[in-house]
Amino acid sequence: MIGKSMRFWIVRFLTIVGILLGMFFLSKIITDNLDSYYYQILIQCGIFITLAVSLNLINGITGQFSIGHAGFYAVGAYVGASWTLLWQPRFLHSAPFLQMGTTFGDAINLVIALVLGVLAAAMAGFVVGLPSLRLRGDYLAIVTLGFGEVIRIVVLNIDEVGGARGLSGIPTLVSTGGMAVFWVFLLVIAVVVLSKNLLQSVRGLTWLAVREDEIAADAMGVNTTKVKVTAFVIGSAFAGAAGVLYAHFFTGISPDVFDMNTSIVITTMVVLGGTGSVTGAILAATLLTSLPEMLRFLKDYRMVIYSLSLIIMMLTRPQGLFGTKEIGWKSFHRRRRTSAGGSAAA
Amino acid sequence: MNRLLETKAITKKFGGLAAVSDLNIWLDFGELIGMIGPNGAGKTTVFNLLTGVYEPTEGDISFADQRINGLKTFQIARIGAARTFQNIRLFKNLTTLENVKVAGHMNTHSGLYASLFKTHSQLTSDSEIDGRARKMLEAMNLSHAADIRAGDLAYGLQRRLEIARALATSPKLLLLDEPAAGMNPQEKQELMGLIRKIREDFSLTILLIEHDMKLVMGICERIYVLDYGKIIAQGNPSEISRNPKVIAAYLGEDYSDDTALETP
Numbered sequence: 291m292i293g294k295s296m297r298f299w300i301v302r303f304l305t306i307v308g309i310l311l312g313m314f315f316l317s318k319i320i321t322d323n324l325d326s327y328y329y330q331i332l333i334q335c336g337i338f339i340t341l342a343v344s345l346n347l348i349n350g351i352t353g354q355f356s357i358g359h360a361g362f363y364a365v366g367a368y369v370g371a372s373w374t375l376l377w378q379p380r381f382l383h384s385a386p387f388l389q390m391g392t393t394f395g396d397a398i399n400l401v402i403a404l405v406l407g408v409l410a411a412a413m414a415g416f417v418v419g420l421p422s423l424r425l426r427g428d429y430l431a432i433v434t435l436g437f438g439e440v441i442r443i444v445v446l447n448i449d450e451v452g453g454a455r456g457l458s459g460i461p462t463l464v465s466t467g468g469m470a471v472f473w474v475f476l477l478v479i480a481v482v483v484l485s486k487n488l489l490q491s492v493r494g495l496t497w498l499a500v501r502e503d504e505i506a507a508d509a510m511g512v513n514t515t516k517v518k519v520t521a522f523v524i525g526s527a528f529a530g531a532a533g534v535l536y537a538h539f540f541t542g543i544s545p546d547v548f549d550m551n552t553s554i555v556i557t558t559m560v561v562l563g564g565t566g567s568v569t570g571a572i573l574a575a576t577l578l579t580s581l582p583e584m585l586r587f588l589k590d591y592r593m594v595i596y597s598l599s600l601i602i603m604m605l606t607r608p609q610g611l612f613g614t615k616e617i618g619w620k621s622f623h624r625r626r627r628t629s630a631g632g633s634a635a636a
Numbered sequence: 637m638n639r640l641l642e643t644k645a646i647t648k649k650f651g652g653l654a655a656v657s658d659l660n661i662w663l664d665f666g667e668l669i670g671m672i673g674p675n676g677a678g679k680t681t682v683f684n685l686l687t688g689v690y691e692p693t694e695g696d697i698s699f700a701d702q703r704i705n706g707l708k709t710f711q712i713a714r715i716g717a718a719r720t721f722q723n724i725r726l727f728k729n730l731t732t733l734e735n736v737k738v739a740g741h742m743n744t745h746s747g748l749y750a751s752l753f754k755t756h757s758q759l760t761s762d763s764e765i766d767g768r769a770r771k772m773l774e775a776m777n778l779s780h781a782a783d784i785r786a787g788d789l790a791y792g793l794q795r796r797l798e799i800a801r802a803l804a805t806s807p808k809l810l811l812l813d814e815p816a817a818g819m820n821p822q823e824k825q826e827l828m829g830l831i832r833k834i835r836e837d838f839s840l841t842i843l844l845i846e847h848d849m850k851l852v853m854g855i856c857e858r859i860y861v862l863d864y865g866k867i868i869a870q871g872n873p874s875e876i877s878r879n880p881k882v883i884a885a886y887l888g889e890d891y892s893d894d895t896a897l898e899t900p
Contacts, residue, residue, distance in 0.1 A: 294756070491758060493741060493746075494751060495730065502727035502728060507738070509710075509719055510739040510801065510802075510805055512710055513708075514710065
């Protein structure tokens with residue numbers, strides 16, 4: 291048994307090292323060969339995939355309708371940027387290993403910014419998750435919407451982080467040596483793999499059970515309170531991480547980047563992908579991020595066509611692109627032989 | 637002491653209305669007890685009190701030598717009281733097997749961390765749960781439907797899945813809320829056999845609410861009759877079927893003198 295477990299961990303370790311190395315070289319190749327316009331779109335896609343998949347944990351899997359995800363995104367971005375722009379220069383500027391500009395120093399600073407951003411966003415997620423214990427559906431949606439706005443207004447009124455002007459001149463920590471795609475890919479892989487692992491586990495089933503029928507889940511011994519708050523905390527943490535990367539790639543943030551529109555777009559991605567489907571969220575996030583760019587040739591009609599295509603997609607596939615299904619995960623194919631198996635559909 | 641469940645003068649008030657008042661019931665280990673009463677008598681409220689959905693306004697509930705009022709529903713489920721629902725409450729978009737696995741999750745020793753990172757211990761414990769869930773489906777004659785979406789199952793199978801799911805929590809006490817509702821006579825007959833069987837196989841104590849007199853009289857050893865939130869009679873089936881108060885509650889005062897309720 292110990293031998294088996296040892297082998298398991300060795301395989302796991304080697305897989306992770308392999309993925310990291312592969313990603314590192316892939317990032318190099320992409321950075322060297324991709325036009326900077328497409329490069330930016332790629333980064334945007336990665337960030338929005340992270341946001342959509344993390345919101346899917348809350349909205350899709352646990353069924354807590356949240357439309358304030360940009361709030362957590364903002365918390366991460368502002369706290370992360372505050373570290374590199376304000377706190378590190380003020381309190382730790384003389385620490386030799388924290389010097390920005392070198393690859394190593396940048397990486398260390400980025401990791402610190404990520405940790406702080408993630409912690410702050412997770413704490414915000416915890417606070418917002420608490421009302422979800424008493425509120426559901428539309429009422430919870432309103433609370434989360436309000437939270438998103440509160441964050442934006444608070445930031446707008448703090449002069450230290452630039453108020454309405456926002457923060458600019460954030461060091462581009464992630465860009466050093468083609469590392470931007472690397473970090474973004476890493477985050478995307480992390481959120482997707484963790485979601486997938488969760489969904490394939492029995493514990494993940496209990497999360498789905500909360501979405502399906504909270505009262506029944508409760509009666510089956512599922513601590514629904516804990517599930518809901520945990521979903522909020524984990525989902526927000528990833529949104530925070532996405533915010534940190536956004537701030538350190540685009541080097542400027544302002545409150546209007548994280549407004550209600552952004553929240554709605556992220557929610558749209560989850561709904562469009564098919565509620566609960568991780569692969570659906572990935573596809574929808576990629577589509578909705580790149581579509582406005584691909585439609586640029588339409589000039590003035592661009593946003594009209596974009597909105598129209600959203601309406602058409604929702605009309606033709608109201609259950610979302612993938613419904614609740616996933617593609618590509620062998621063990622996760624839900625075999626829905628509804629009419630087979632000897633029983634008539636109810 | 638072989639008493640599993642006992643309520644001491646519990647009362648539940650909704651505003652001014654006492655849905656249940658001064659209720660004293662008890663169940664010994666291994667008993668199969670019925671609870672009957674006209675619509676609105678407070679039967680489901682009693683279930684909700686026993687499973688922690690409501691907290692009693694007054695009185696005490698003890699279960700397995702533990703005072704359980706104030707405990708949350710999931711905590712009561714974990715110490716061994718499982719229930720089914722009057723209006724079926726399956727996890728409709730999950731498969732039959734997954735429904736049972738949700739109930740089996742209490743046996744998992746691995747935490748959230750283990751699930752997120754898919755550790756070795758989590759995989760082992762999940763496959764144990766999977767195996768146990770499949771056995772449960774076999775015992776309940778549902779194996780053929782394991783991969784069908786629960787919402788697509790035929791009505792009778794959904795009722796059976798509800799029982800299977802409750803059993804998967806490894807309960808000491810099983811609370812069945814109108815398990816035969818909507819079933820045809822033949823299905824009811826099968827259900828009676830099934831209830832007897834699971835009680836033996838899982839050494840359960842069962843409390844069931846039912847409107848179907850034939851079923852209740854046929855399998856229950858003791859019956860509580862509830863009307864307007866109060867126990868109006870208790871005893872074995874033949875005593876109950878002759879009790880004038882029960883007949884009055886069910887059929888009206890006029891019949892109470894010379895009629896007996898249908899017995900099998």
